[in-house]
Amino acid sequence: MSAYHPLTAEEAIQLAKSLPGRFPDQAELECREIGDGNLNLVFHVTAKHSDHSLIIKQAVPYAKVVGESWPLSLDRARIEREALEMEHSLCPALVPEVYGYSDEMAYTIMEDLSEYTIMRKGLIEGNSYPKFAEHIGEFLARTLFYTSDLGMNQQKKKELAGRFINPDLCKITEDLIFEDPYRDSPNNSYPDSIADEAEALRGDTELHFEVTLLRHKFLTQGQALLHGDLHTGSIFVRAESTKVIDPEFAFFGPMGFDIGAVIGNLLLNYAATPGWAADPKAQQLREQRLVQMSQDVWNHYERNFRQLWNADLLDEMSRTPGYQDHYVLQVLQDAAGYAGCKMIRRIVGLSHVIDIDTIADATAREAAQRKALAIGKNLVRHHRSIKSIDDVIELVKQASGNEVSI
Numbered sequence: 001m002s003a004y005h006p007l008t009a010e011e012a013i014q015l016a017k018s019l020p021g022r023f024p025d026q027a028e029l030e031c032r033e034i035g036d037g038n039l040n041l042v043f044h045v046t047a048k049h050s051d052h053s054l055i056i057k058q059a060v061p062y063a064k065v066v067g068e069s070w071p072l073s074l075d076r077a078r079i080e081r082e083a084l085e086m087e088h089s090l091c092p093a094l095v096p097e098v099y100g101y102s103d104e105m106a107y108t109i110m111e112d113l114s115e116y117t118i119m120r121k122g123l124i125e126g127n128s129y130p131k132f133a134e135h136i137g138e139f140l141a142r143t144l145f146y147t148s149d150l151g152m153n154q155q156k157k158k159e160l161a162g163r164f165i166n167p168d169l170c171k172i173t174e175d176l177i178f179e180d181p182y183r184d185s186p187n188n189s190y191p192d193s194i195a196d197e198a199e200a201l202r203g204d205t206e207l208h209f210e211v212t213l214l215r216h217k218f219l220t221q222g223q224a225l226l227h228g229d230l231h232t233g234s235i236f237v238r239a240e241s242t243k244v245i246d247p248e249f250a251f252f253g254p255m256g257f258d259i260g261a262v263i264g265n266l267l268l269n270y271a272a273t274p275g276w277a278a279d280p281k282a283q284q285l286r287e288q289r290l291v292q293m294s295q296d297v298w299n300h301y302e303r304n305f306r307q308l309w310n311a312d313l314l315d316e317m318s319r320t321p322g323y324q325d326h327y328v329l330q331v332l333q334d335a336a337g338y339a340g341c342k343m344i345r346r347i348v349g350l351s352h353v354i355d356i357d358t359i360a361d362a363t364a365r366e367a368a369q370r371k372a373l374a375i376g377k378n379l380v381r382h383h384r385s386i387k388s389i390d391d392v393i394e395l396v397k398q399a400s401g402n403e404v405s406i
Contacts (some may be wrong), residue, residue, distance in 0.1 A: 004061075004074060004105055009033060012043035012056045015109065016127045019100055023052045031280055039072065039248065044112065053114065054099060058107040059248070060341045063172075064103035073168045077106035082163060084110070086225065087247065092140045094135055095244050113243050116236035123232060123269045124276060124355055126286055126292030128239075128271035133293050136235070136262055137300020145308040147225035150315055157252075162223055166251040169228065173249065177345045178215035181207055187350040193366045197373050198348045210380045214337045222252035230261040231342070232269070256334025259301060264376070265338035266294045267344055268353050268397060271372035275359030291393060298335070302328060333383050336392050342374050347375075374399040 005229035009031040016022065016029055023029065027047040035042035035057075043056040059077040063070040081101045083400070088095040122129065145151040147160070153386075181201055190198050201207070228249025236243040243403045270290040277283030309324055318324070346353045347369050356372065359365040379392070379398040386392055 002104065006041060006057050006060060006108065007043065007056070008103070009043065012045055014099075015056060015107075016045040016054055017353045019054075019109065022054060022099065023047050024050060027052065033103070039076075044114065046112075053112040054109055055112050056107055056109050057095075057207075058105065071145070074106040075103075076169055077101075077108060077164065077247045078103045079164055079166050079169075079250055080246070081108040082147070083225065083227070083247035084245075084251035085110070086147070087107050087139075087143050087227070090146055091139050091244075094139045099255045100280070104143055105149035113236045113245070116238055116241070116243060118233055119237045120232040120236040120269070120353065120355060122237055123266075123290075124272075124358075125225055126276065126282070128289060129237050129242075129293075131238060131240055132242055133296035134300050136244075136297055137302075138304050139244055140255075140259055140262070140297075140301045141304030141308060143227070144224040145305055145312075147252075148223055148255070150309060150318055151312055153314065160225070160368030161252040164225060164251045166228070166249065169249045170251055173228070174215065174218065176349050176351070177341050178211055178218065178373065181344050182211060183351075188348055189350055189352070190348045190369075191366075194347070194369050195375075199371060201344065201348060201373075204377075206376060207380060210337065210383065211341060214334070214341060214380070214383075217254045217334060218257060218338075218373065221254045224252065224256075226251060226253045226258050228253070230258045232262075232265040233353075254331075254334050254338075256331045256336075256339045259298065259310075259331065259335035260338030260340075261342055262297055263294045263335060263392075265353070266290050266297070267375055269337065269355045270294075270396075271343075271375060271400075272353075272355040272359060272368045273355070275361060275364035275368050291396060294396075295393055298332065298392070302332075302389075332389065332392075332397055333386050336379045336386050336395070340376040340381075340383065343376030344380070345374075347372050371400060374401075 001340040012031045012194060013029045024047065027050060029045055029047055031043050031045045033041055034044045038144055041060060042060045045056060046053040059074050061074055062072055081098060084095060084098050088097060098108060098110050101107065125392045176187060183202060183206065204230060228251055229246060234246040236245060270287055273283055273286045277286050306324065313319065356368045359368060375396055378395045382395055
């Protein structure tokens with residue numbers, strides 16, 4: 001019989017005390033549950049009169065956002081922990097360190113990032129993160145290259161892929177991103193003010209075709225180990241530092257999905273900017289910064305990825321002239337399409353983003369929702385014709401109905 005049960009705050013404290021060297025001897029520990037996500041419990045354990053602390057994250061056997069009617073495998077905690085360990089080995093400065101775990105109890109003990117800000121919150125507040133694009137570009141390049149057939153022995157990759165079979169969480173993605181927004185699903189959620197947009201999505205068969213192509217790649221193309229849910233709520237930031245968390249959706253899939261998730265969430269904040277900026281000048285500066293950041297994410301990824309390819313490529317056939325350019329372009333096209341899918345889902349599907357949903361003014365909120373949908377649809381419709389990141393930015397401009405100077 002399994003020993004699994006949801007931890008109490010006192011049990012979390014006892015776990016923290018059991019880790020050698022993490023807290024001073026005789027330290028008095030405090031604990032509070034801080035999880036505000038959809039799937040897990042998160043305990044923050046701190047020592048009184050000390051700066052020592054850690055996080056204990058425990059999976060629960062259902063989706064918190066829905067309840068016990070939506071059961072989920074606890075094995076996702078192991079998947080997340082192993083993904084964190086692999087990502088930390090490849091990018092130690094960009095991923096929190098794992099201190100301990102229990103697969104049976106479905107918890108992971110890890111580095112506390114309380115001194116950081118959740119990026120989504122920071123962007124809503126109008127903060128600038130000048131190092132973010134450089135950091136996330138490096139994270140994406142290294143984690144994707146070194147877990148692909150380019151940078152990993154193909155047989156070892158196949159063995160590793162078997163450890164990241166993640167059917168429950170992949171099913172969430174498959175339904176919420178690639179299916180529900182395009183049909184009359186009980187999971188969908190949107191206000192009456194944009195019911196016309198939701199109805200149009202359900203009837204847009206040309207858009208459905210492009211989404212189906214992207215969905216097929218998600219289902220069948222195991223290019224590399226993905227984070228799987230790389231939005232701005234899964235990234236902690238400071239002005240000079242970035243940390244990526246929460247890879248419980250990790251599995252082997254198309255590289256462009258992770259890249260598109262980052263870009264799509266930056267563009268969701270861009271669409272929301274008029275609802276948050278204090279004046280037209282501040283709005284313009286924020287919009288320019290977000291579009292530039294989106295472009296820079298790709299540019300840093302591409303530069304790092306090509307450098308890794310040139311230095312550490314293991315697959316001899318991939319040295320064929322022209323193949324690197326072909327490969328990188330395919331990833332860009334996928335990234336643009338997945339960015340669009342992510343944006344559409346966050347407006348009409350289950351689980352929105354606070355960038356848009358918490359805009360106080362109803363008119364501004366509706367404008368942001370419609371703008372996000374317009375950008376998302378434009379990226380999905382035209383992702384296969386993209387030839388450069390400049391084309392992506394042009395599609396954003398077209399859908400925005402204004403010129404974004406960068």
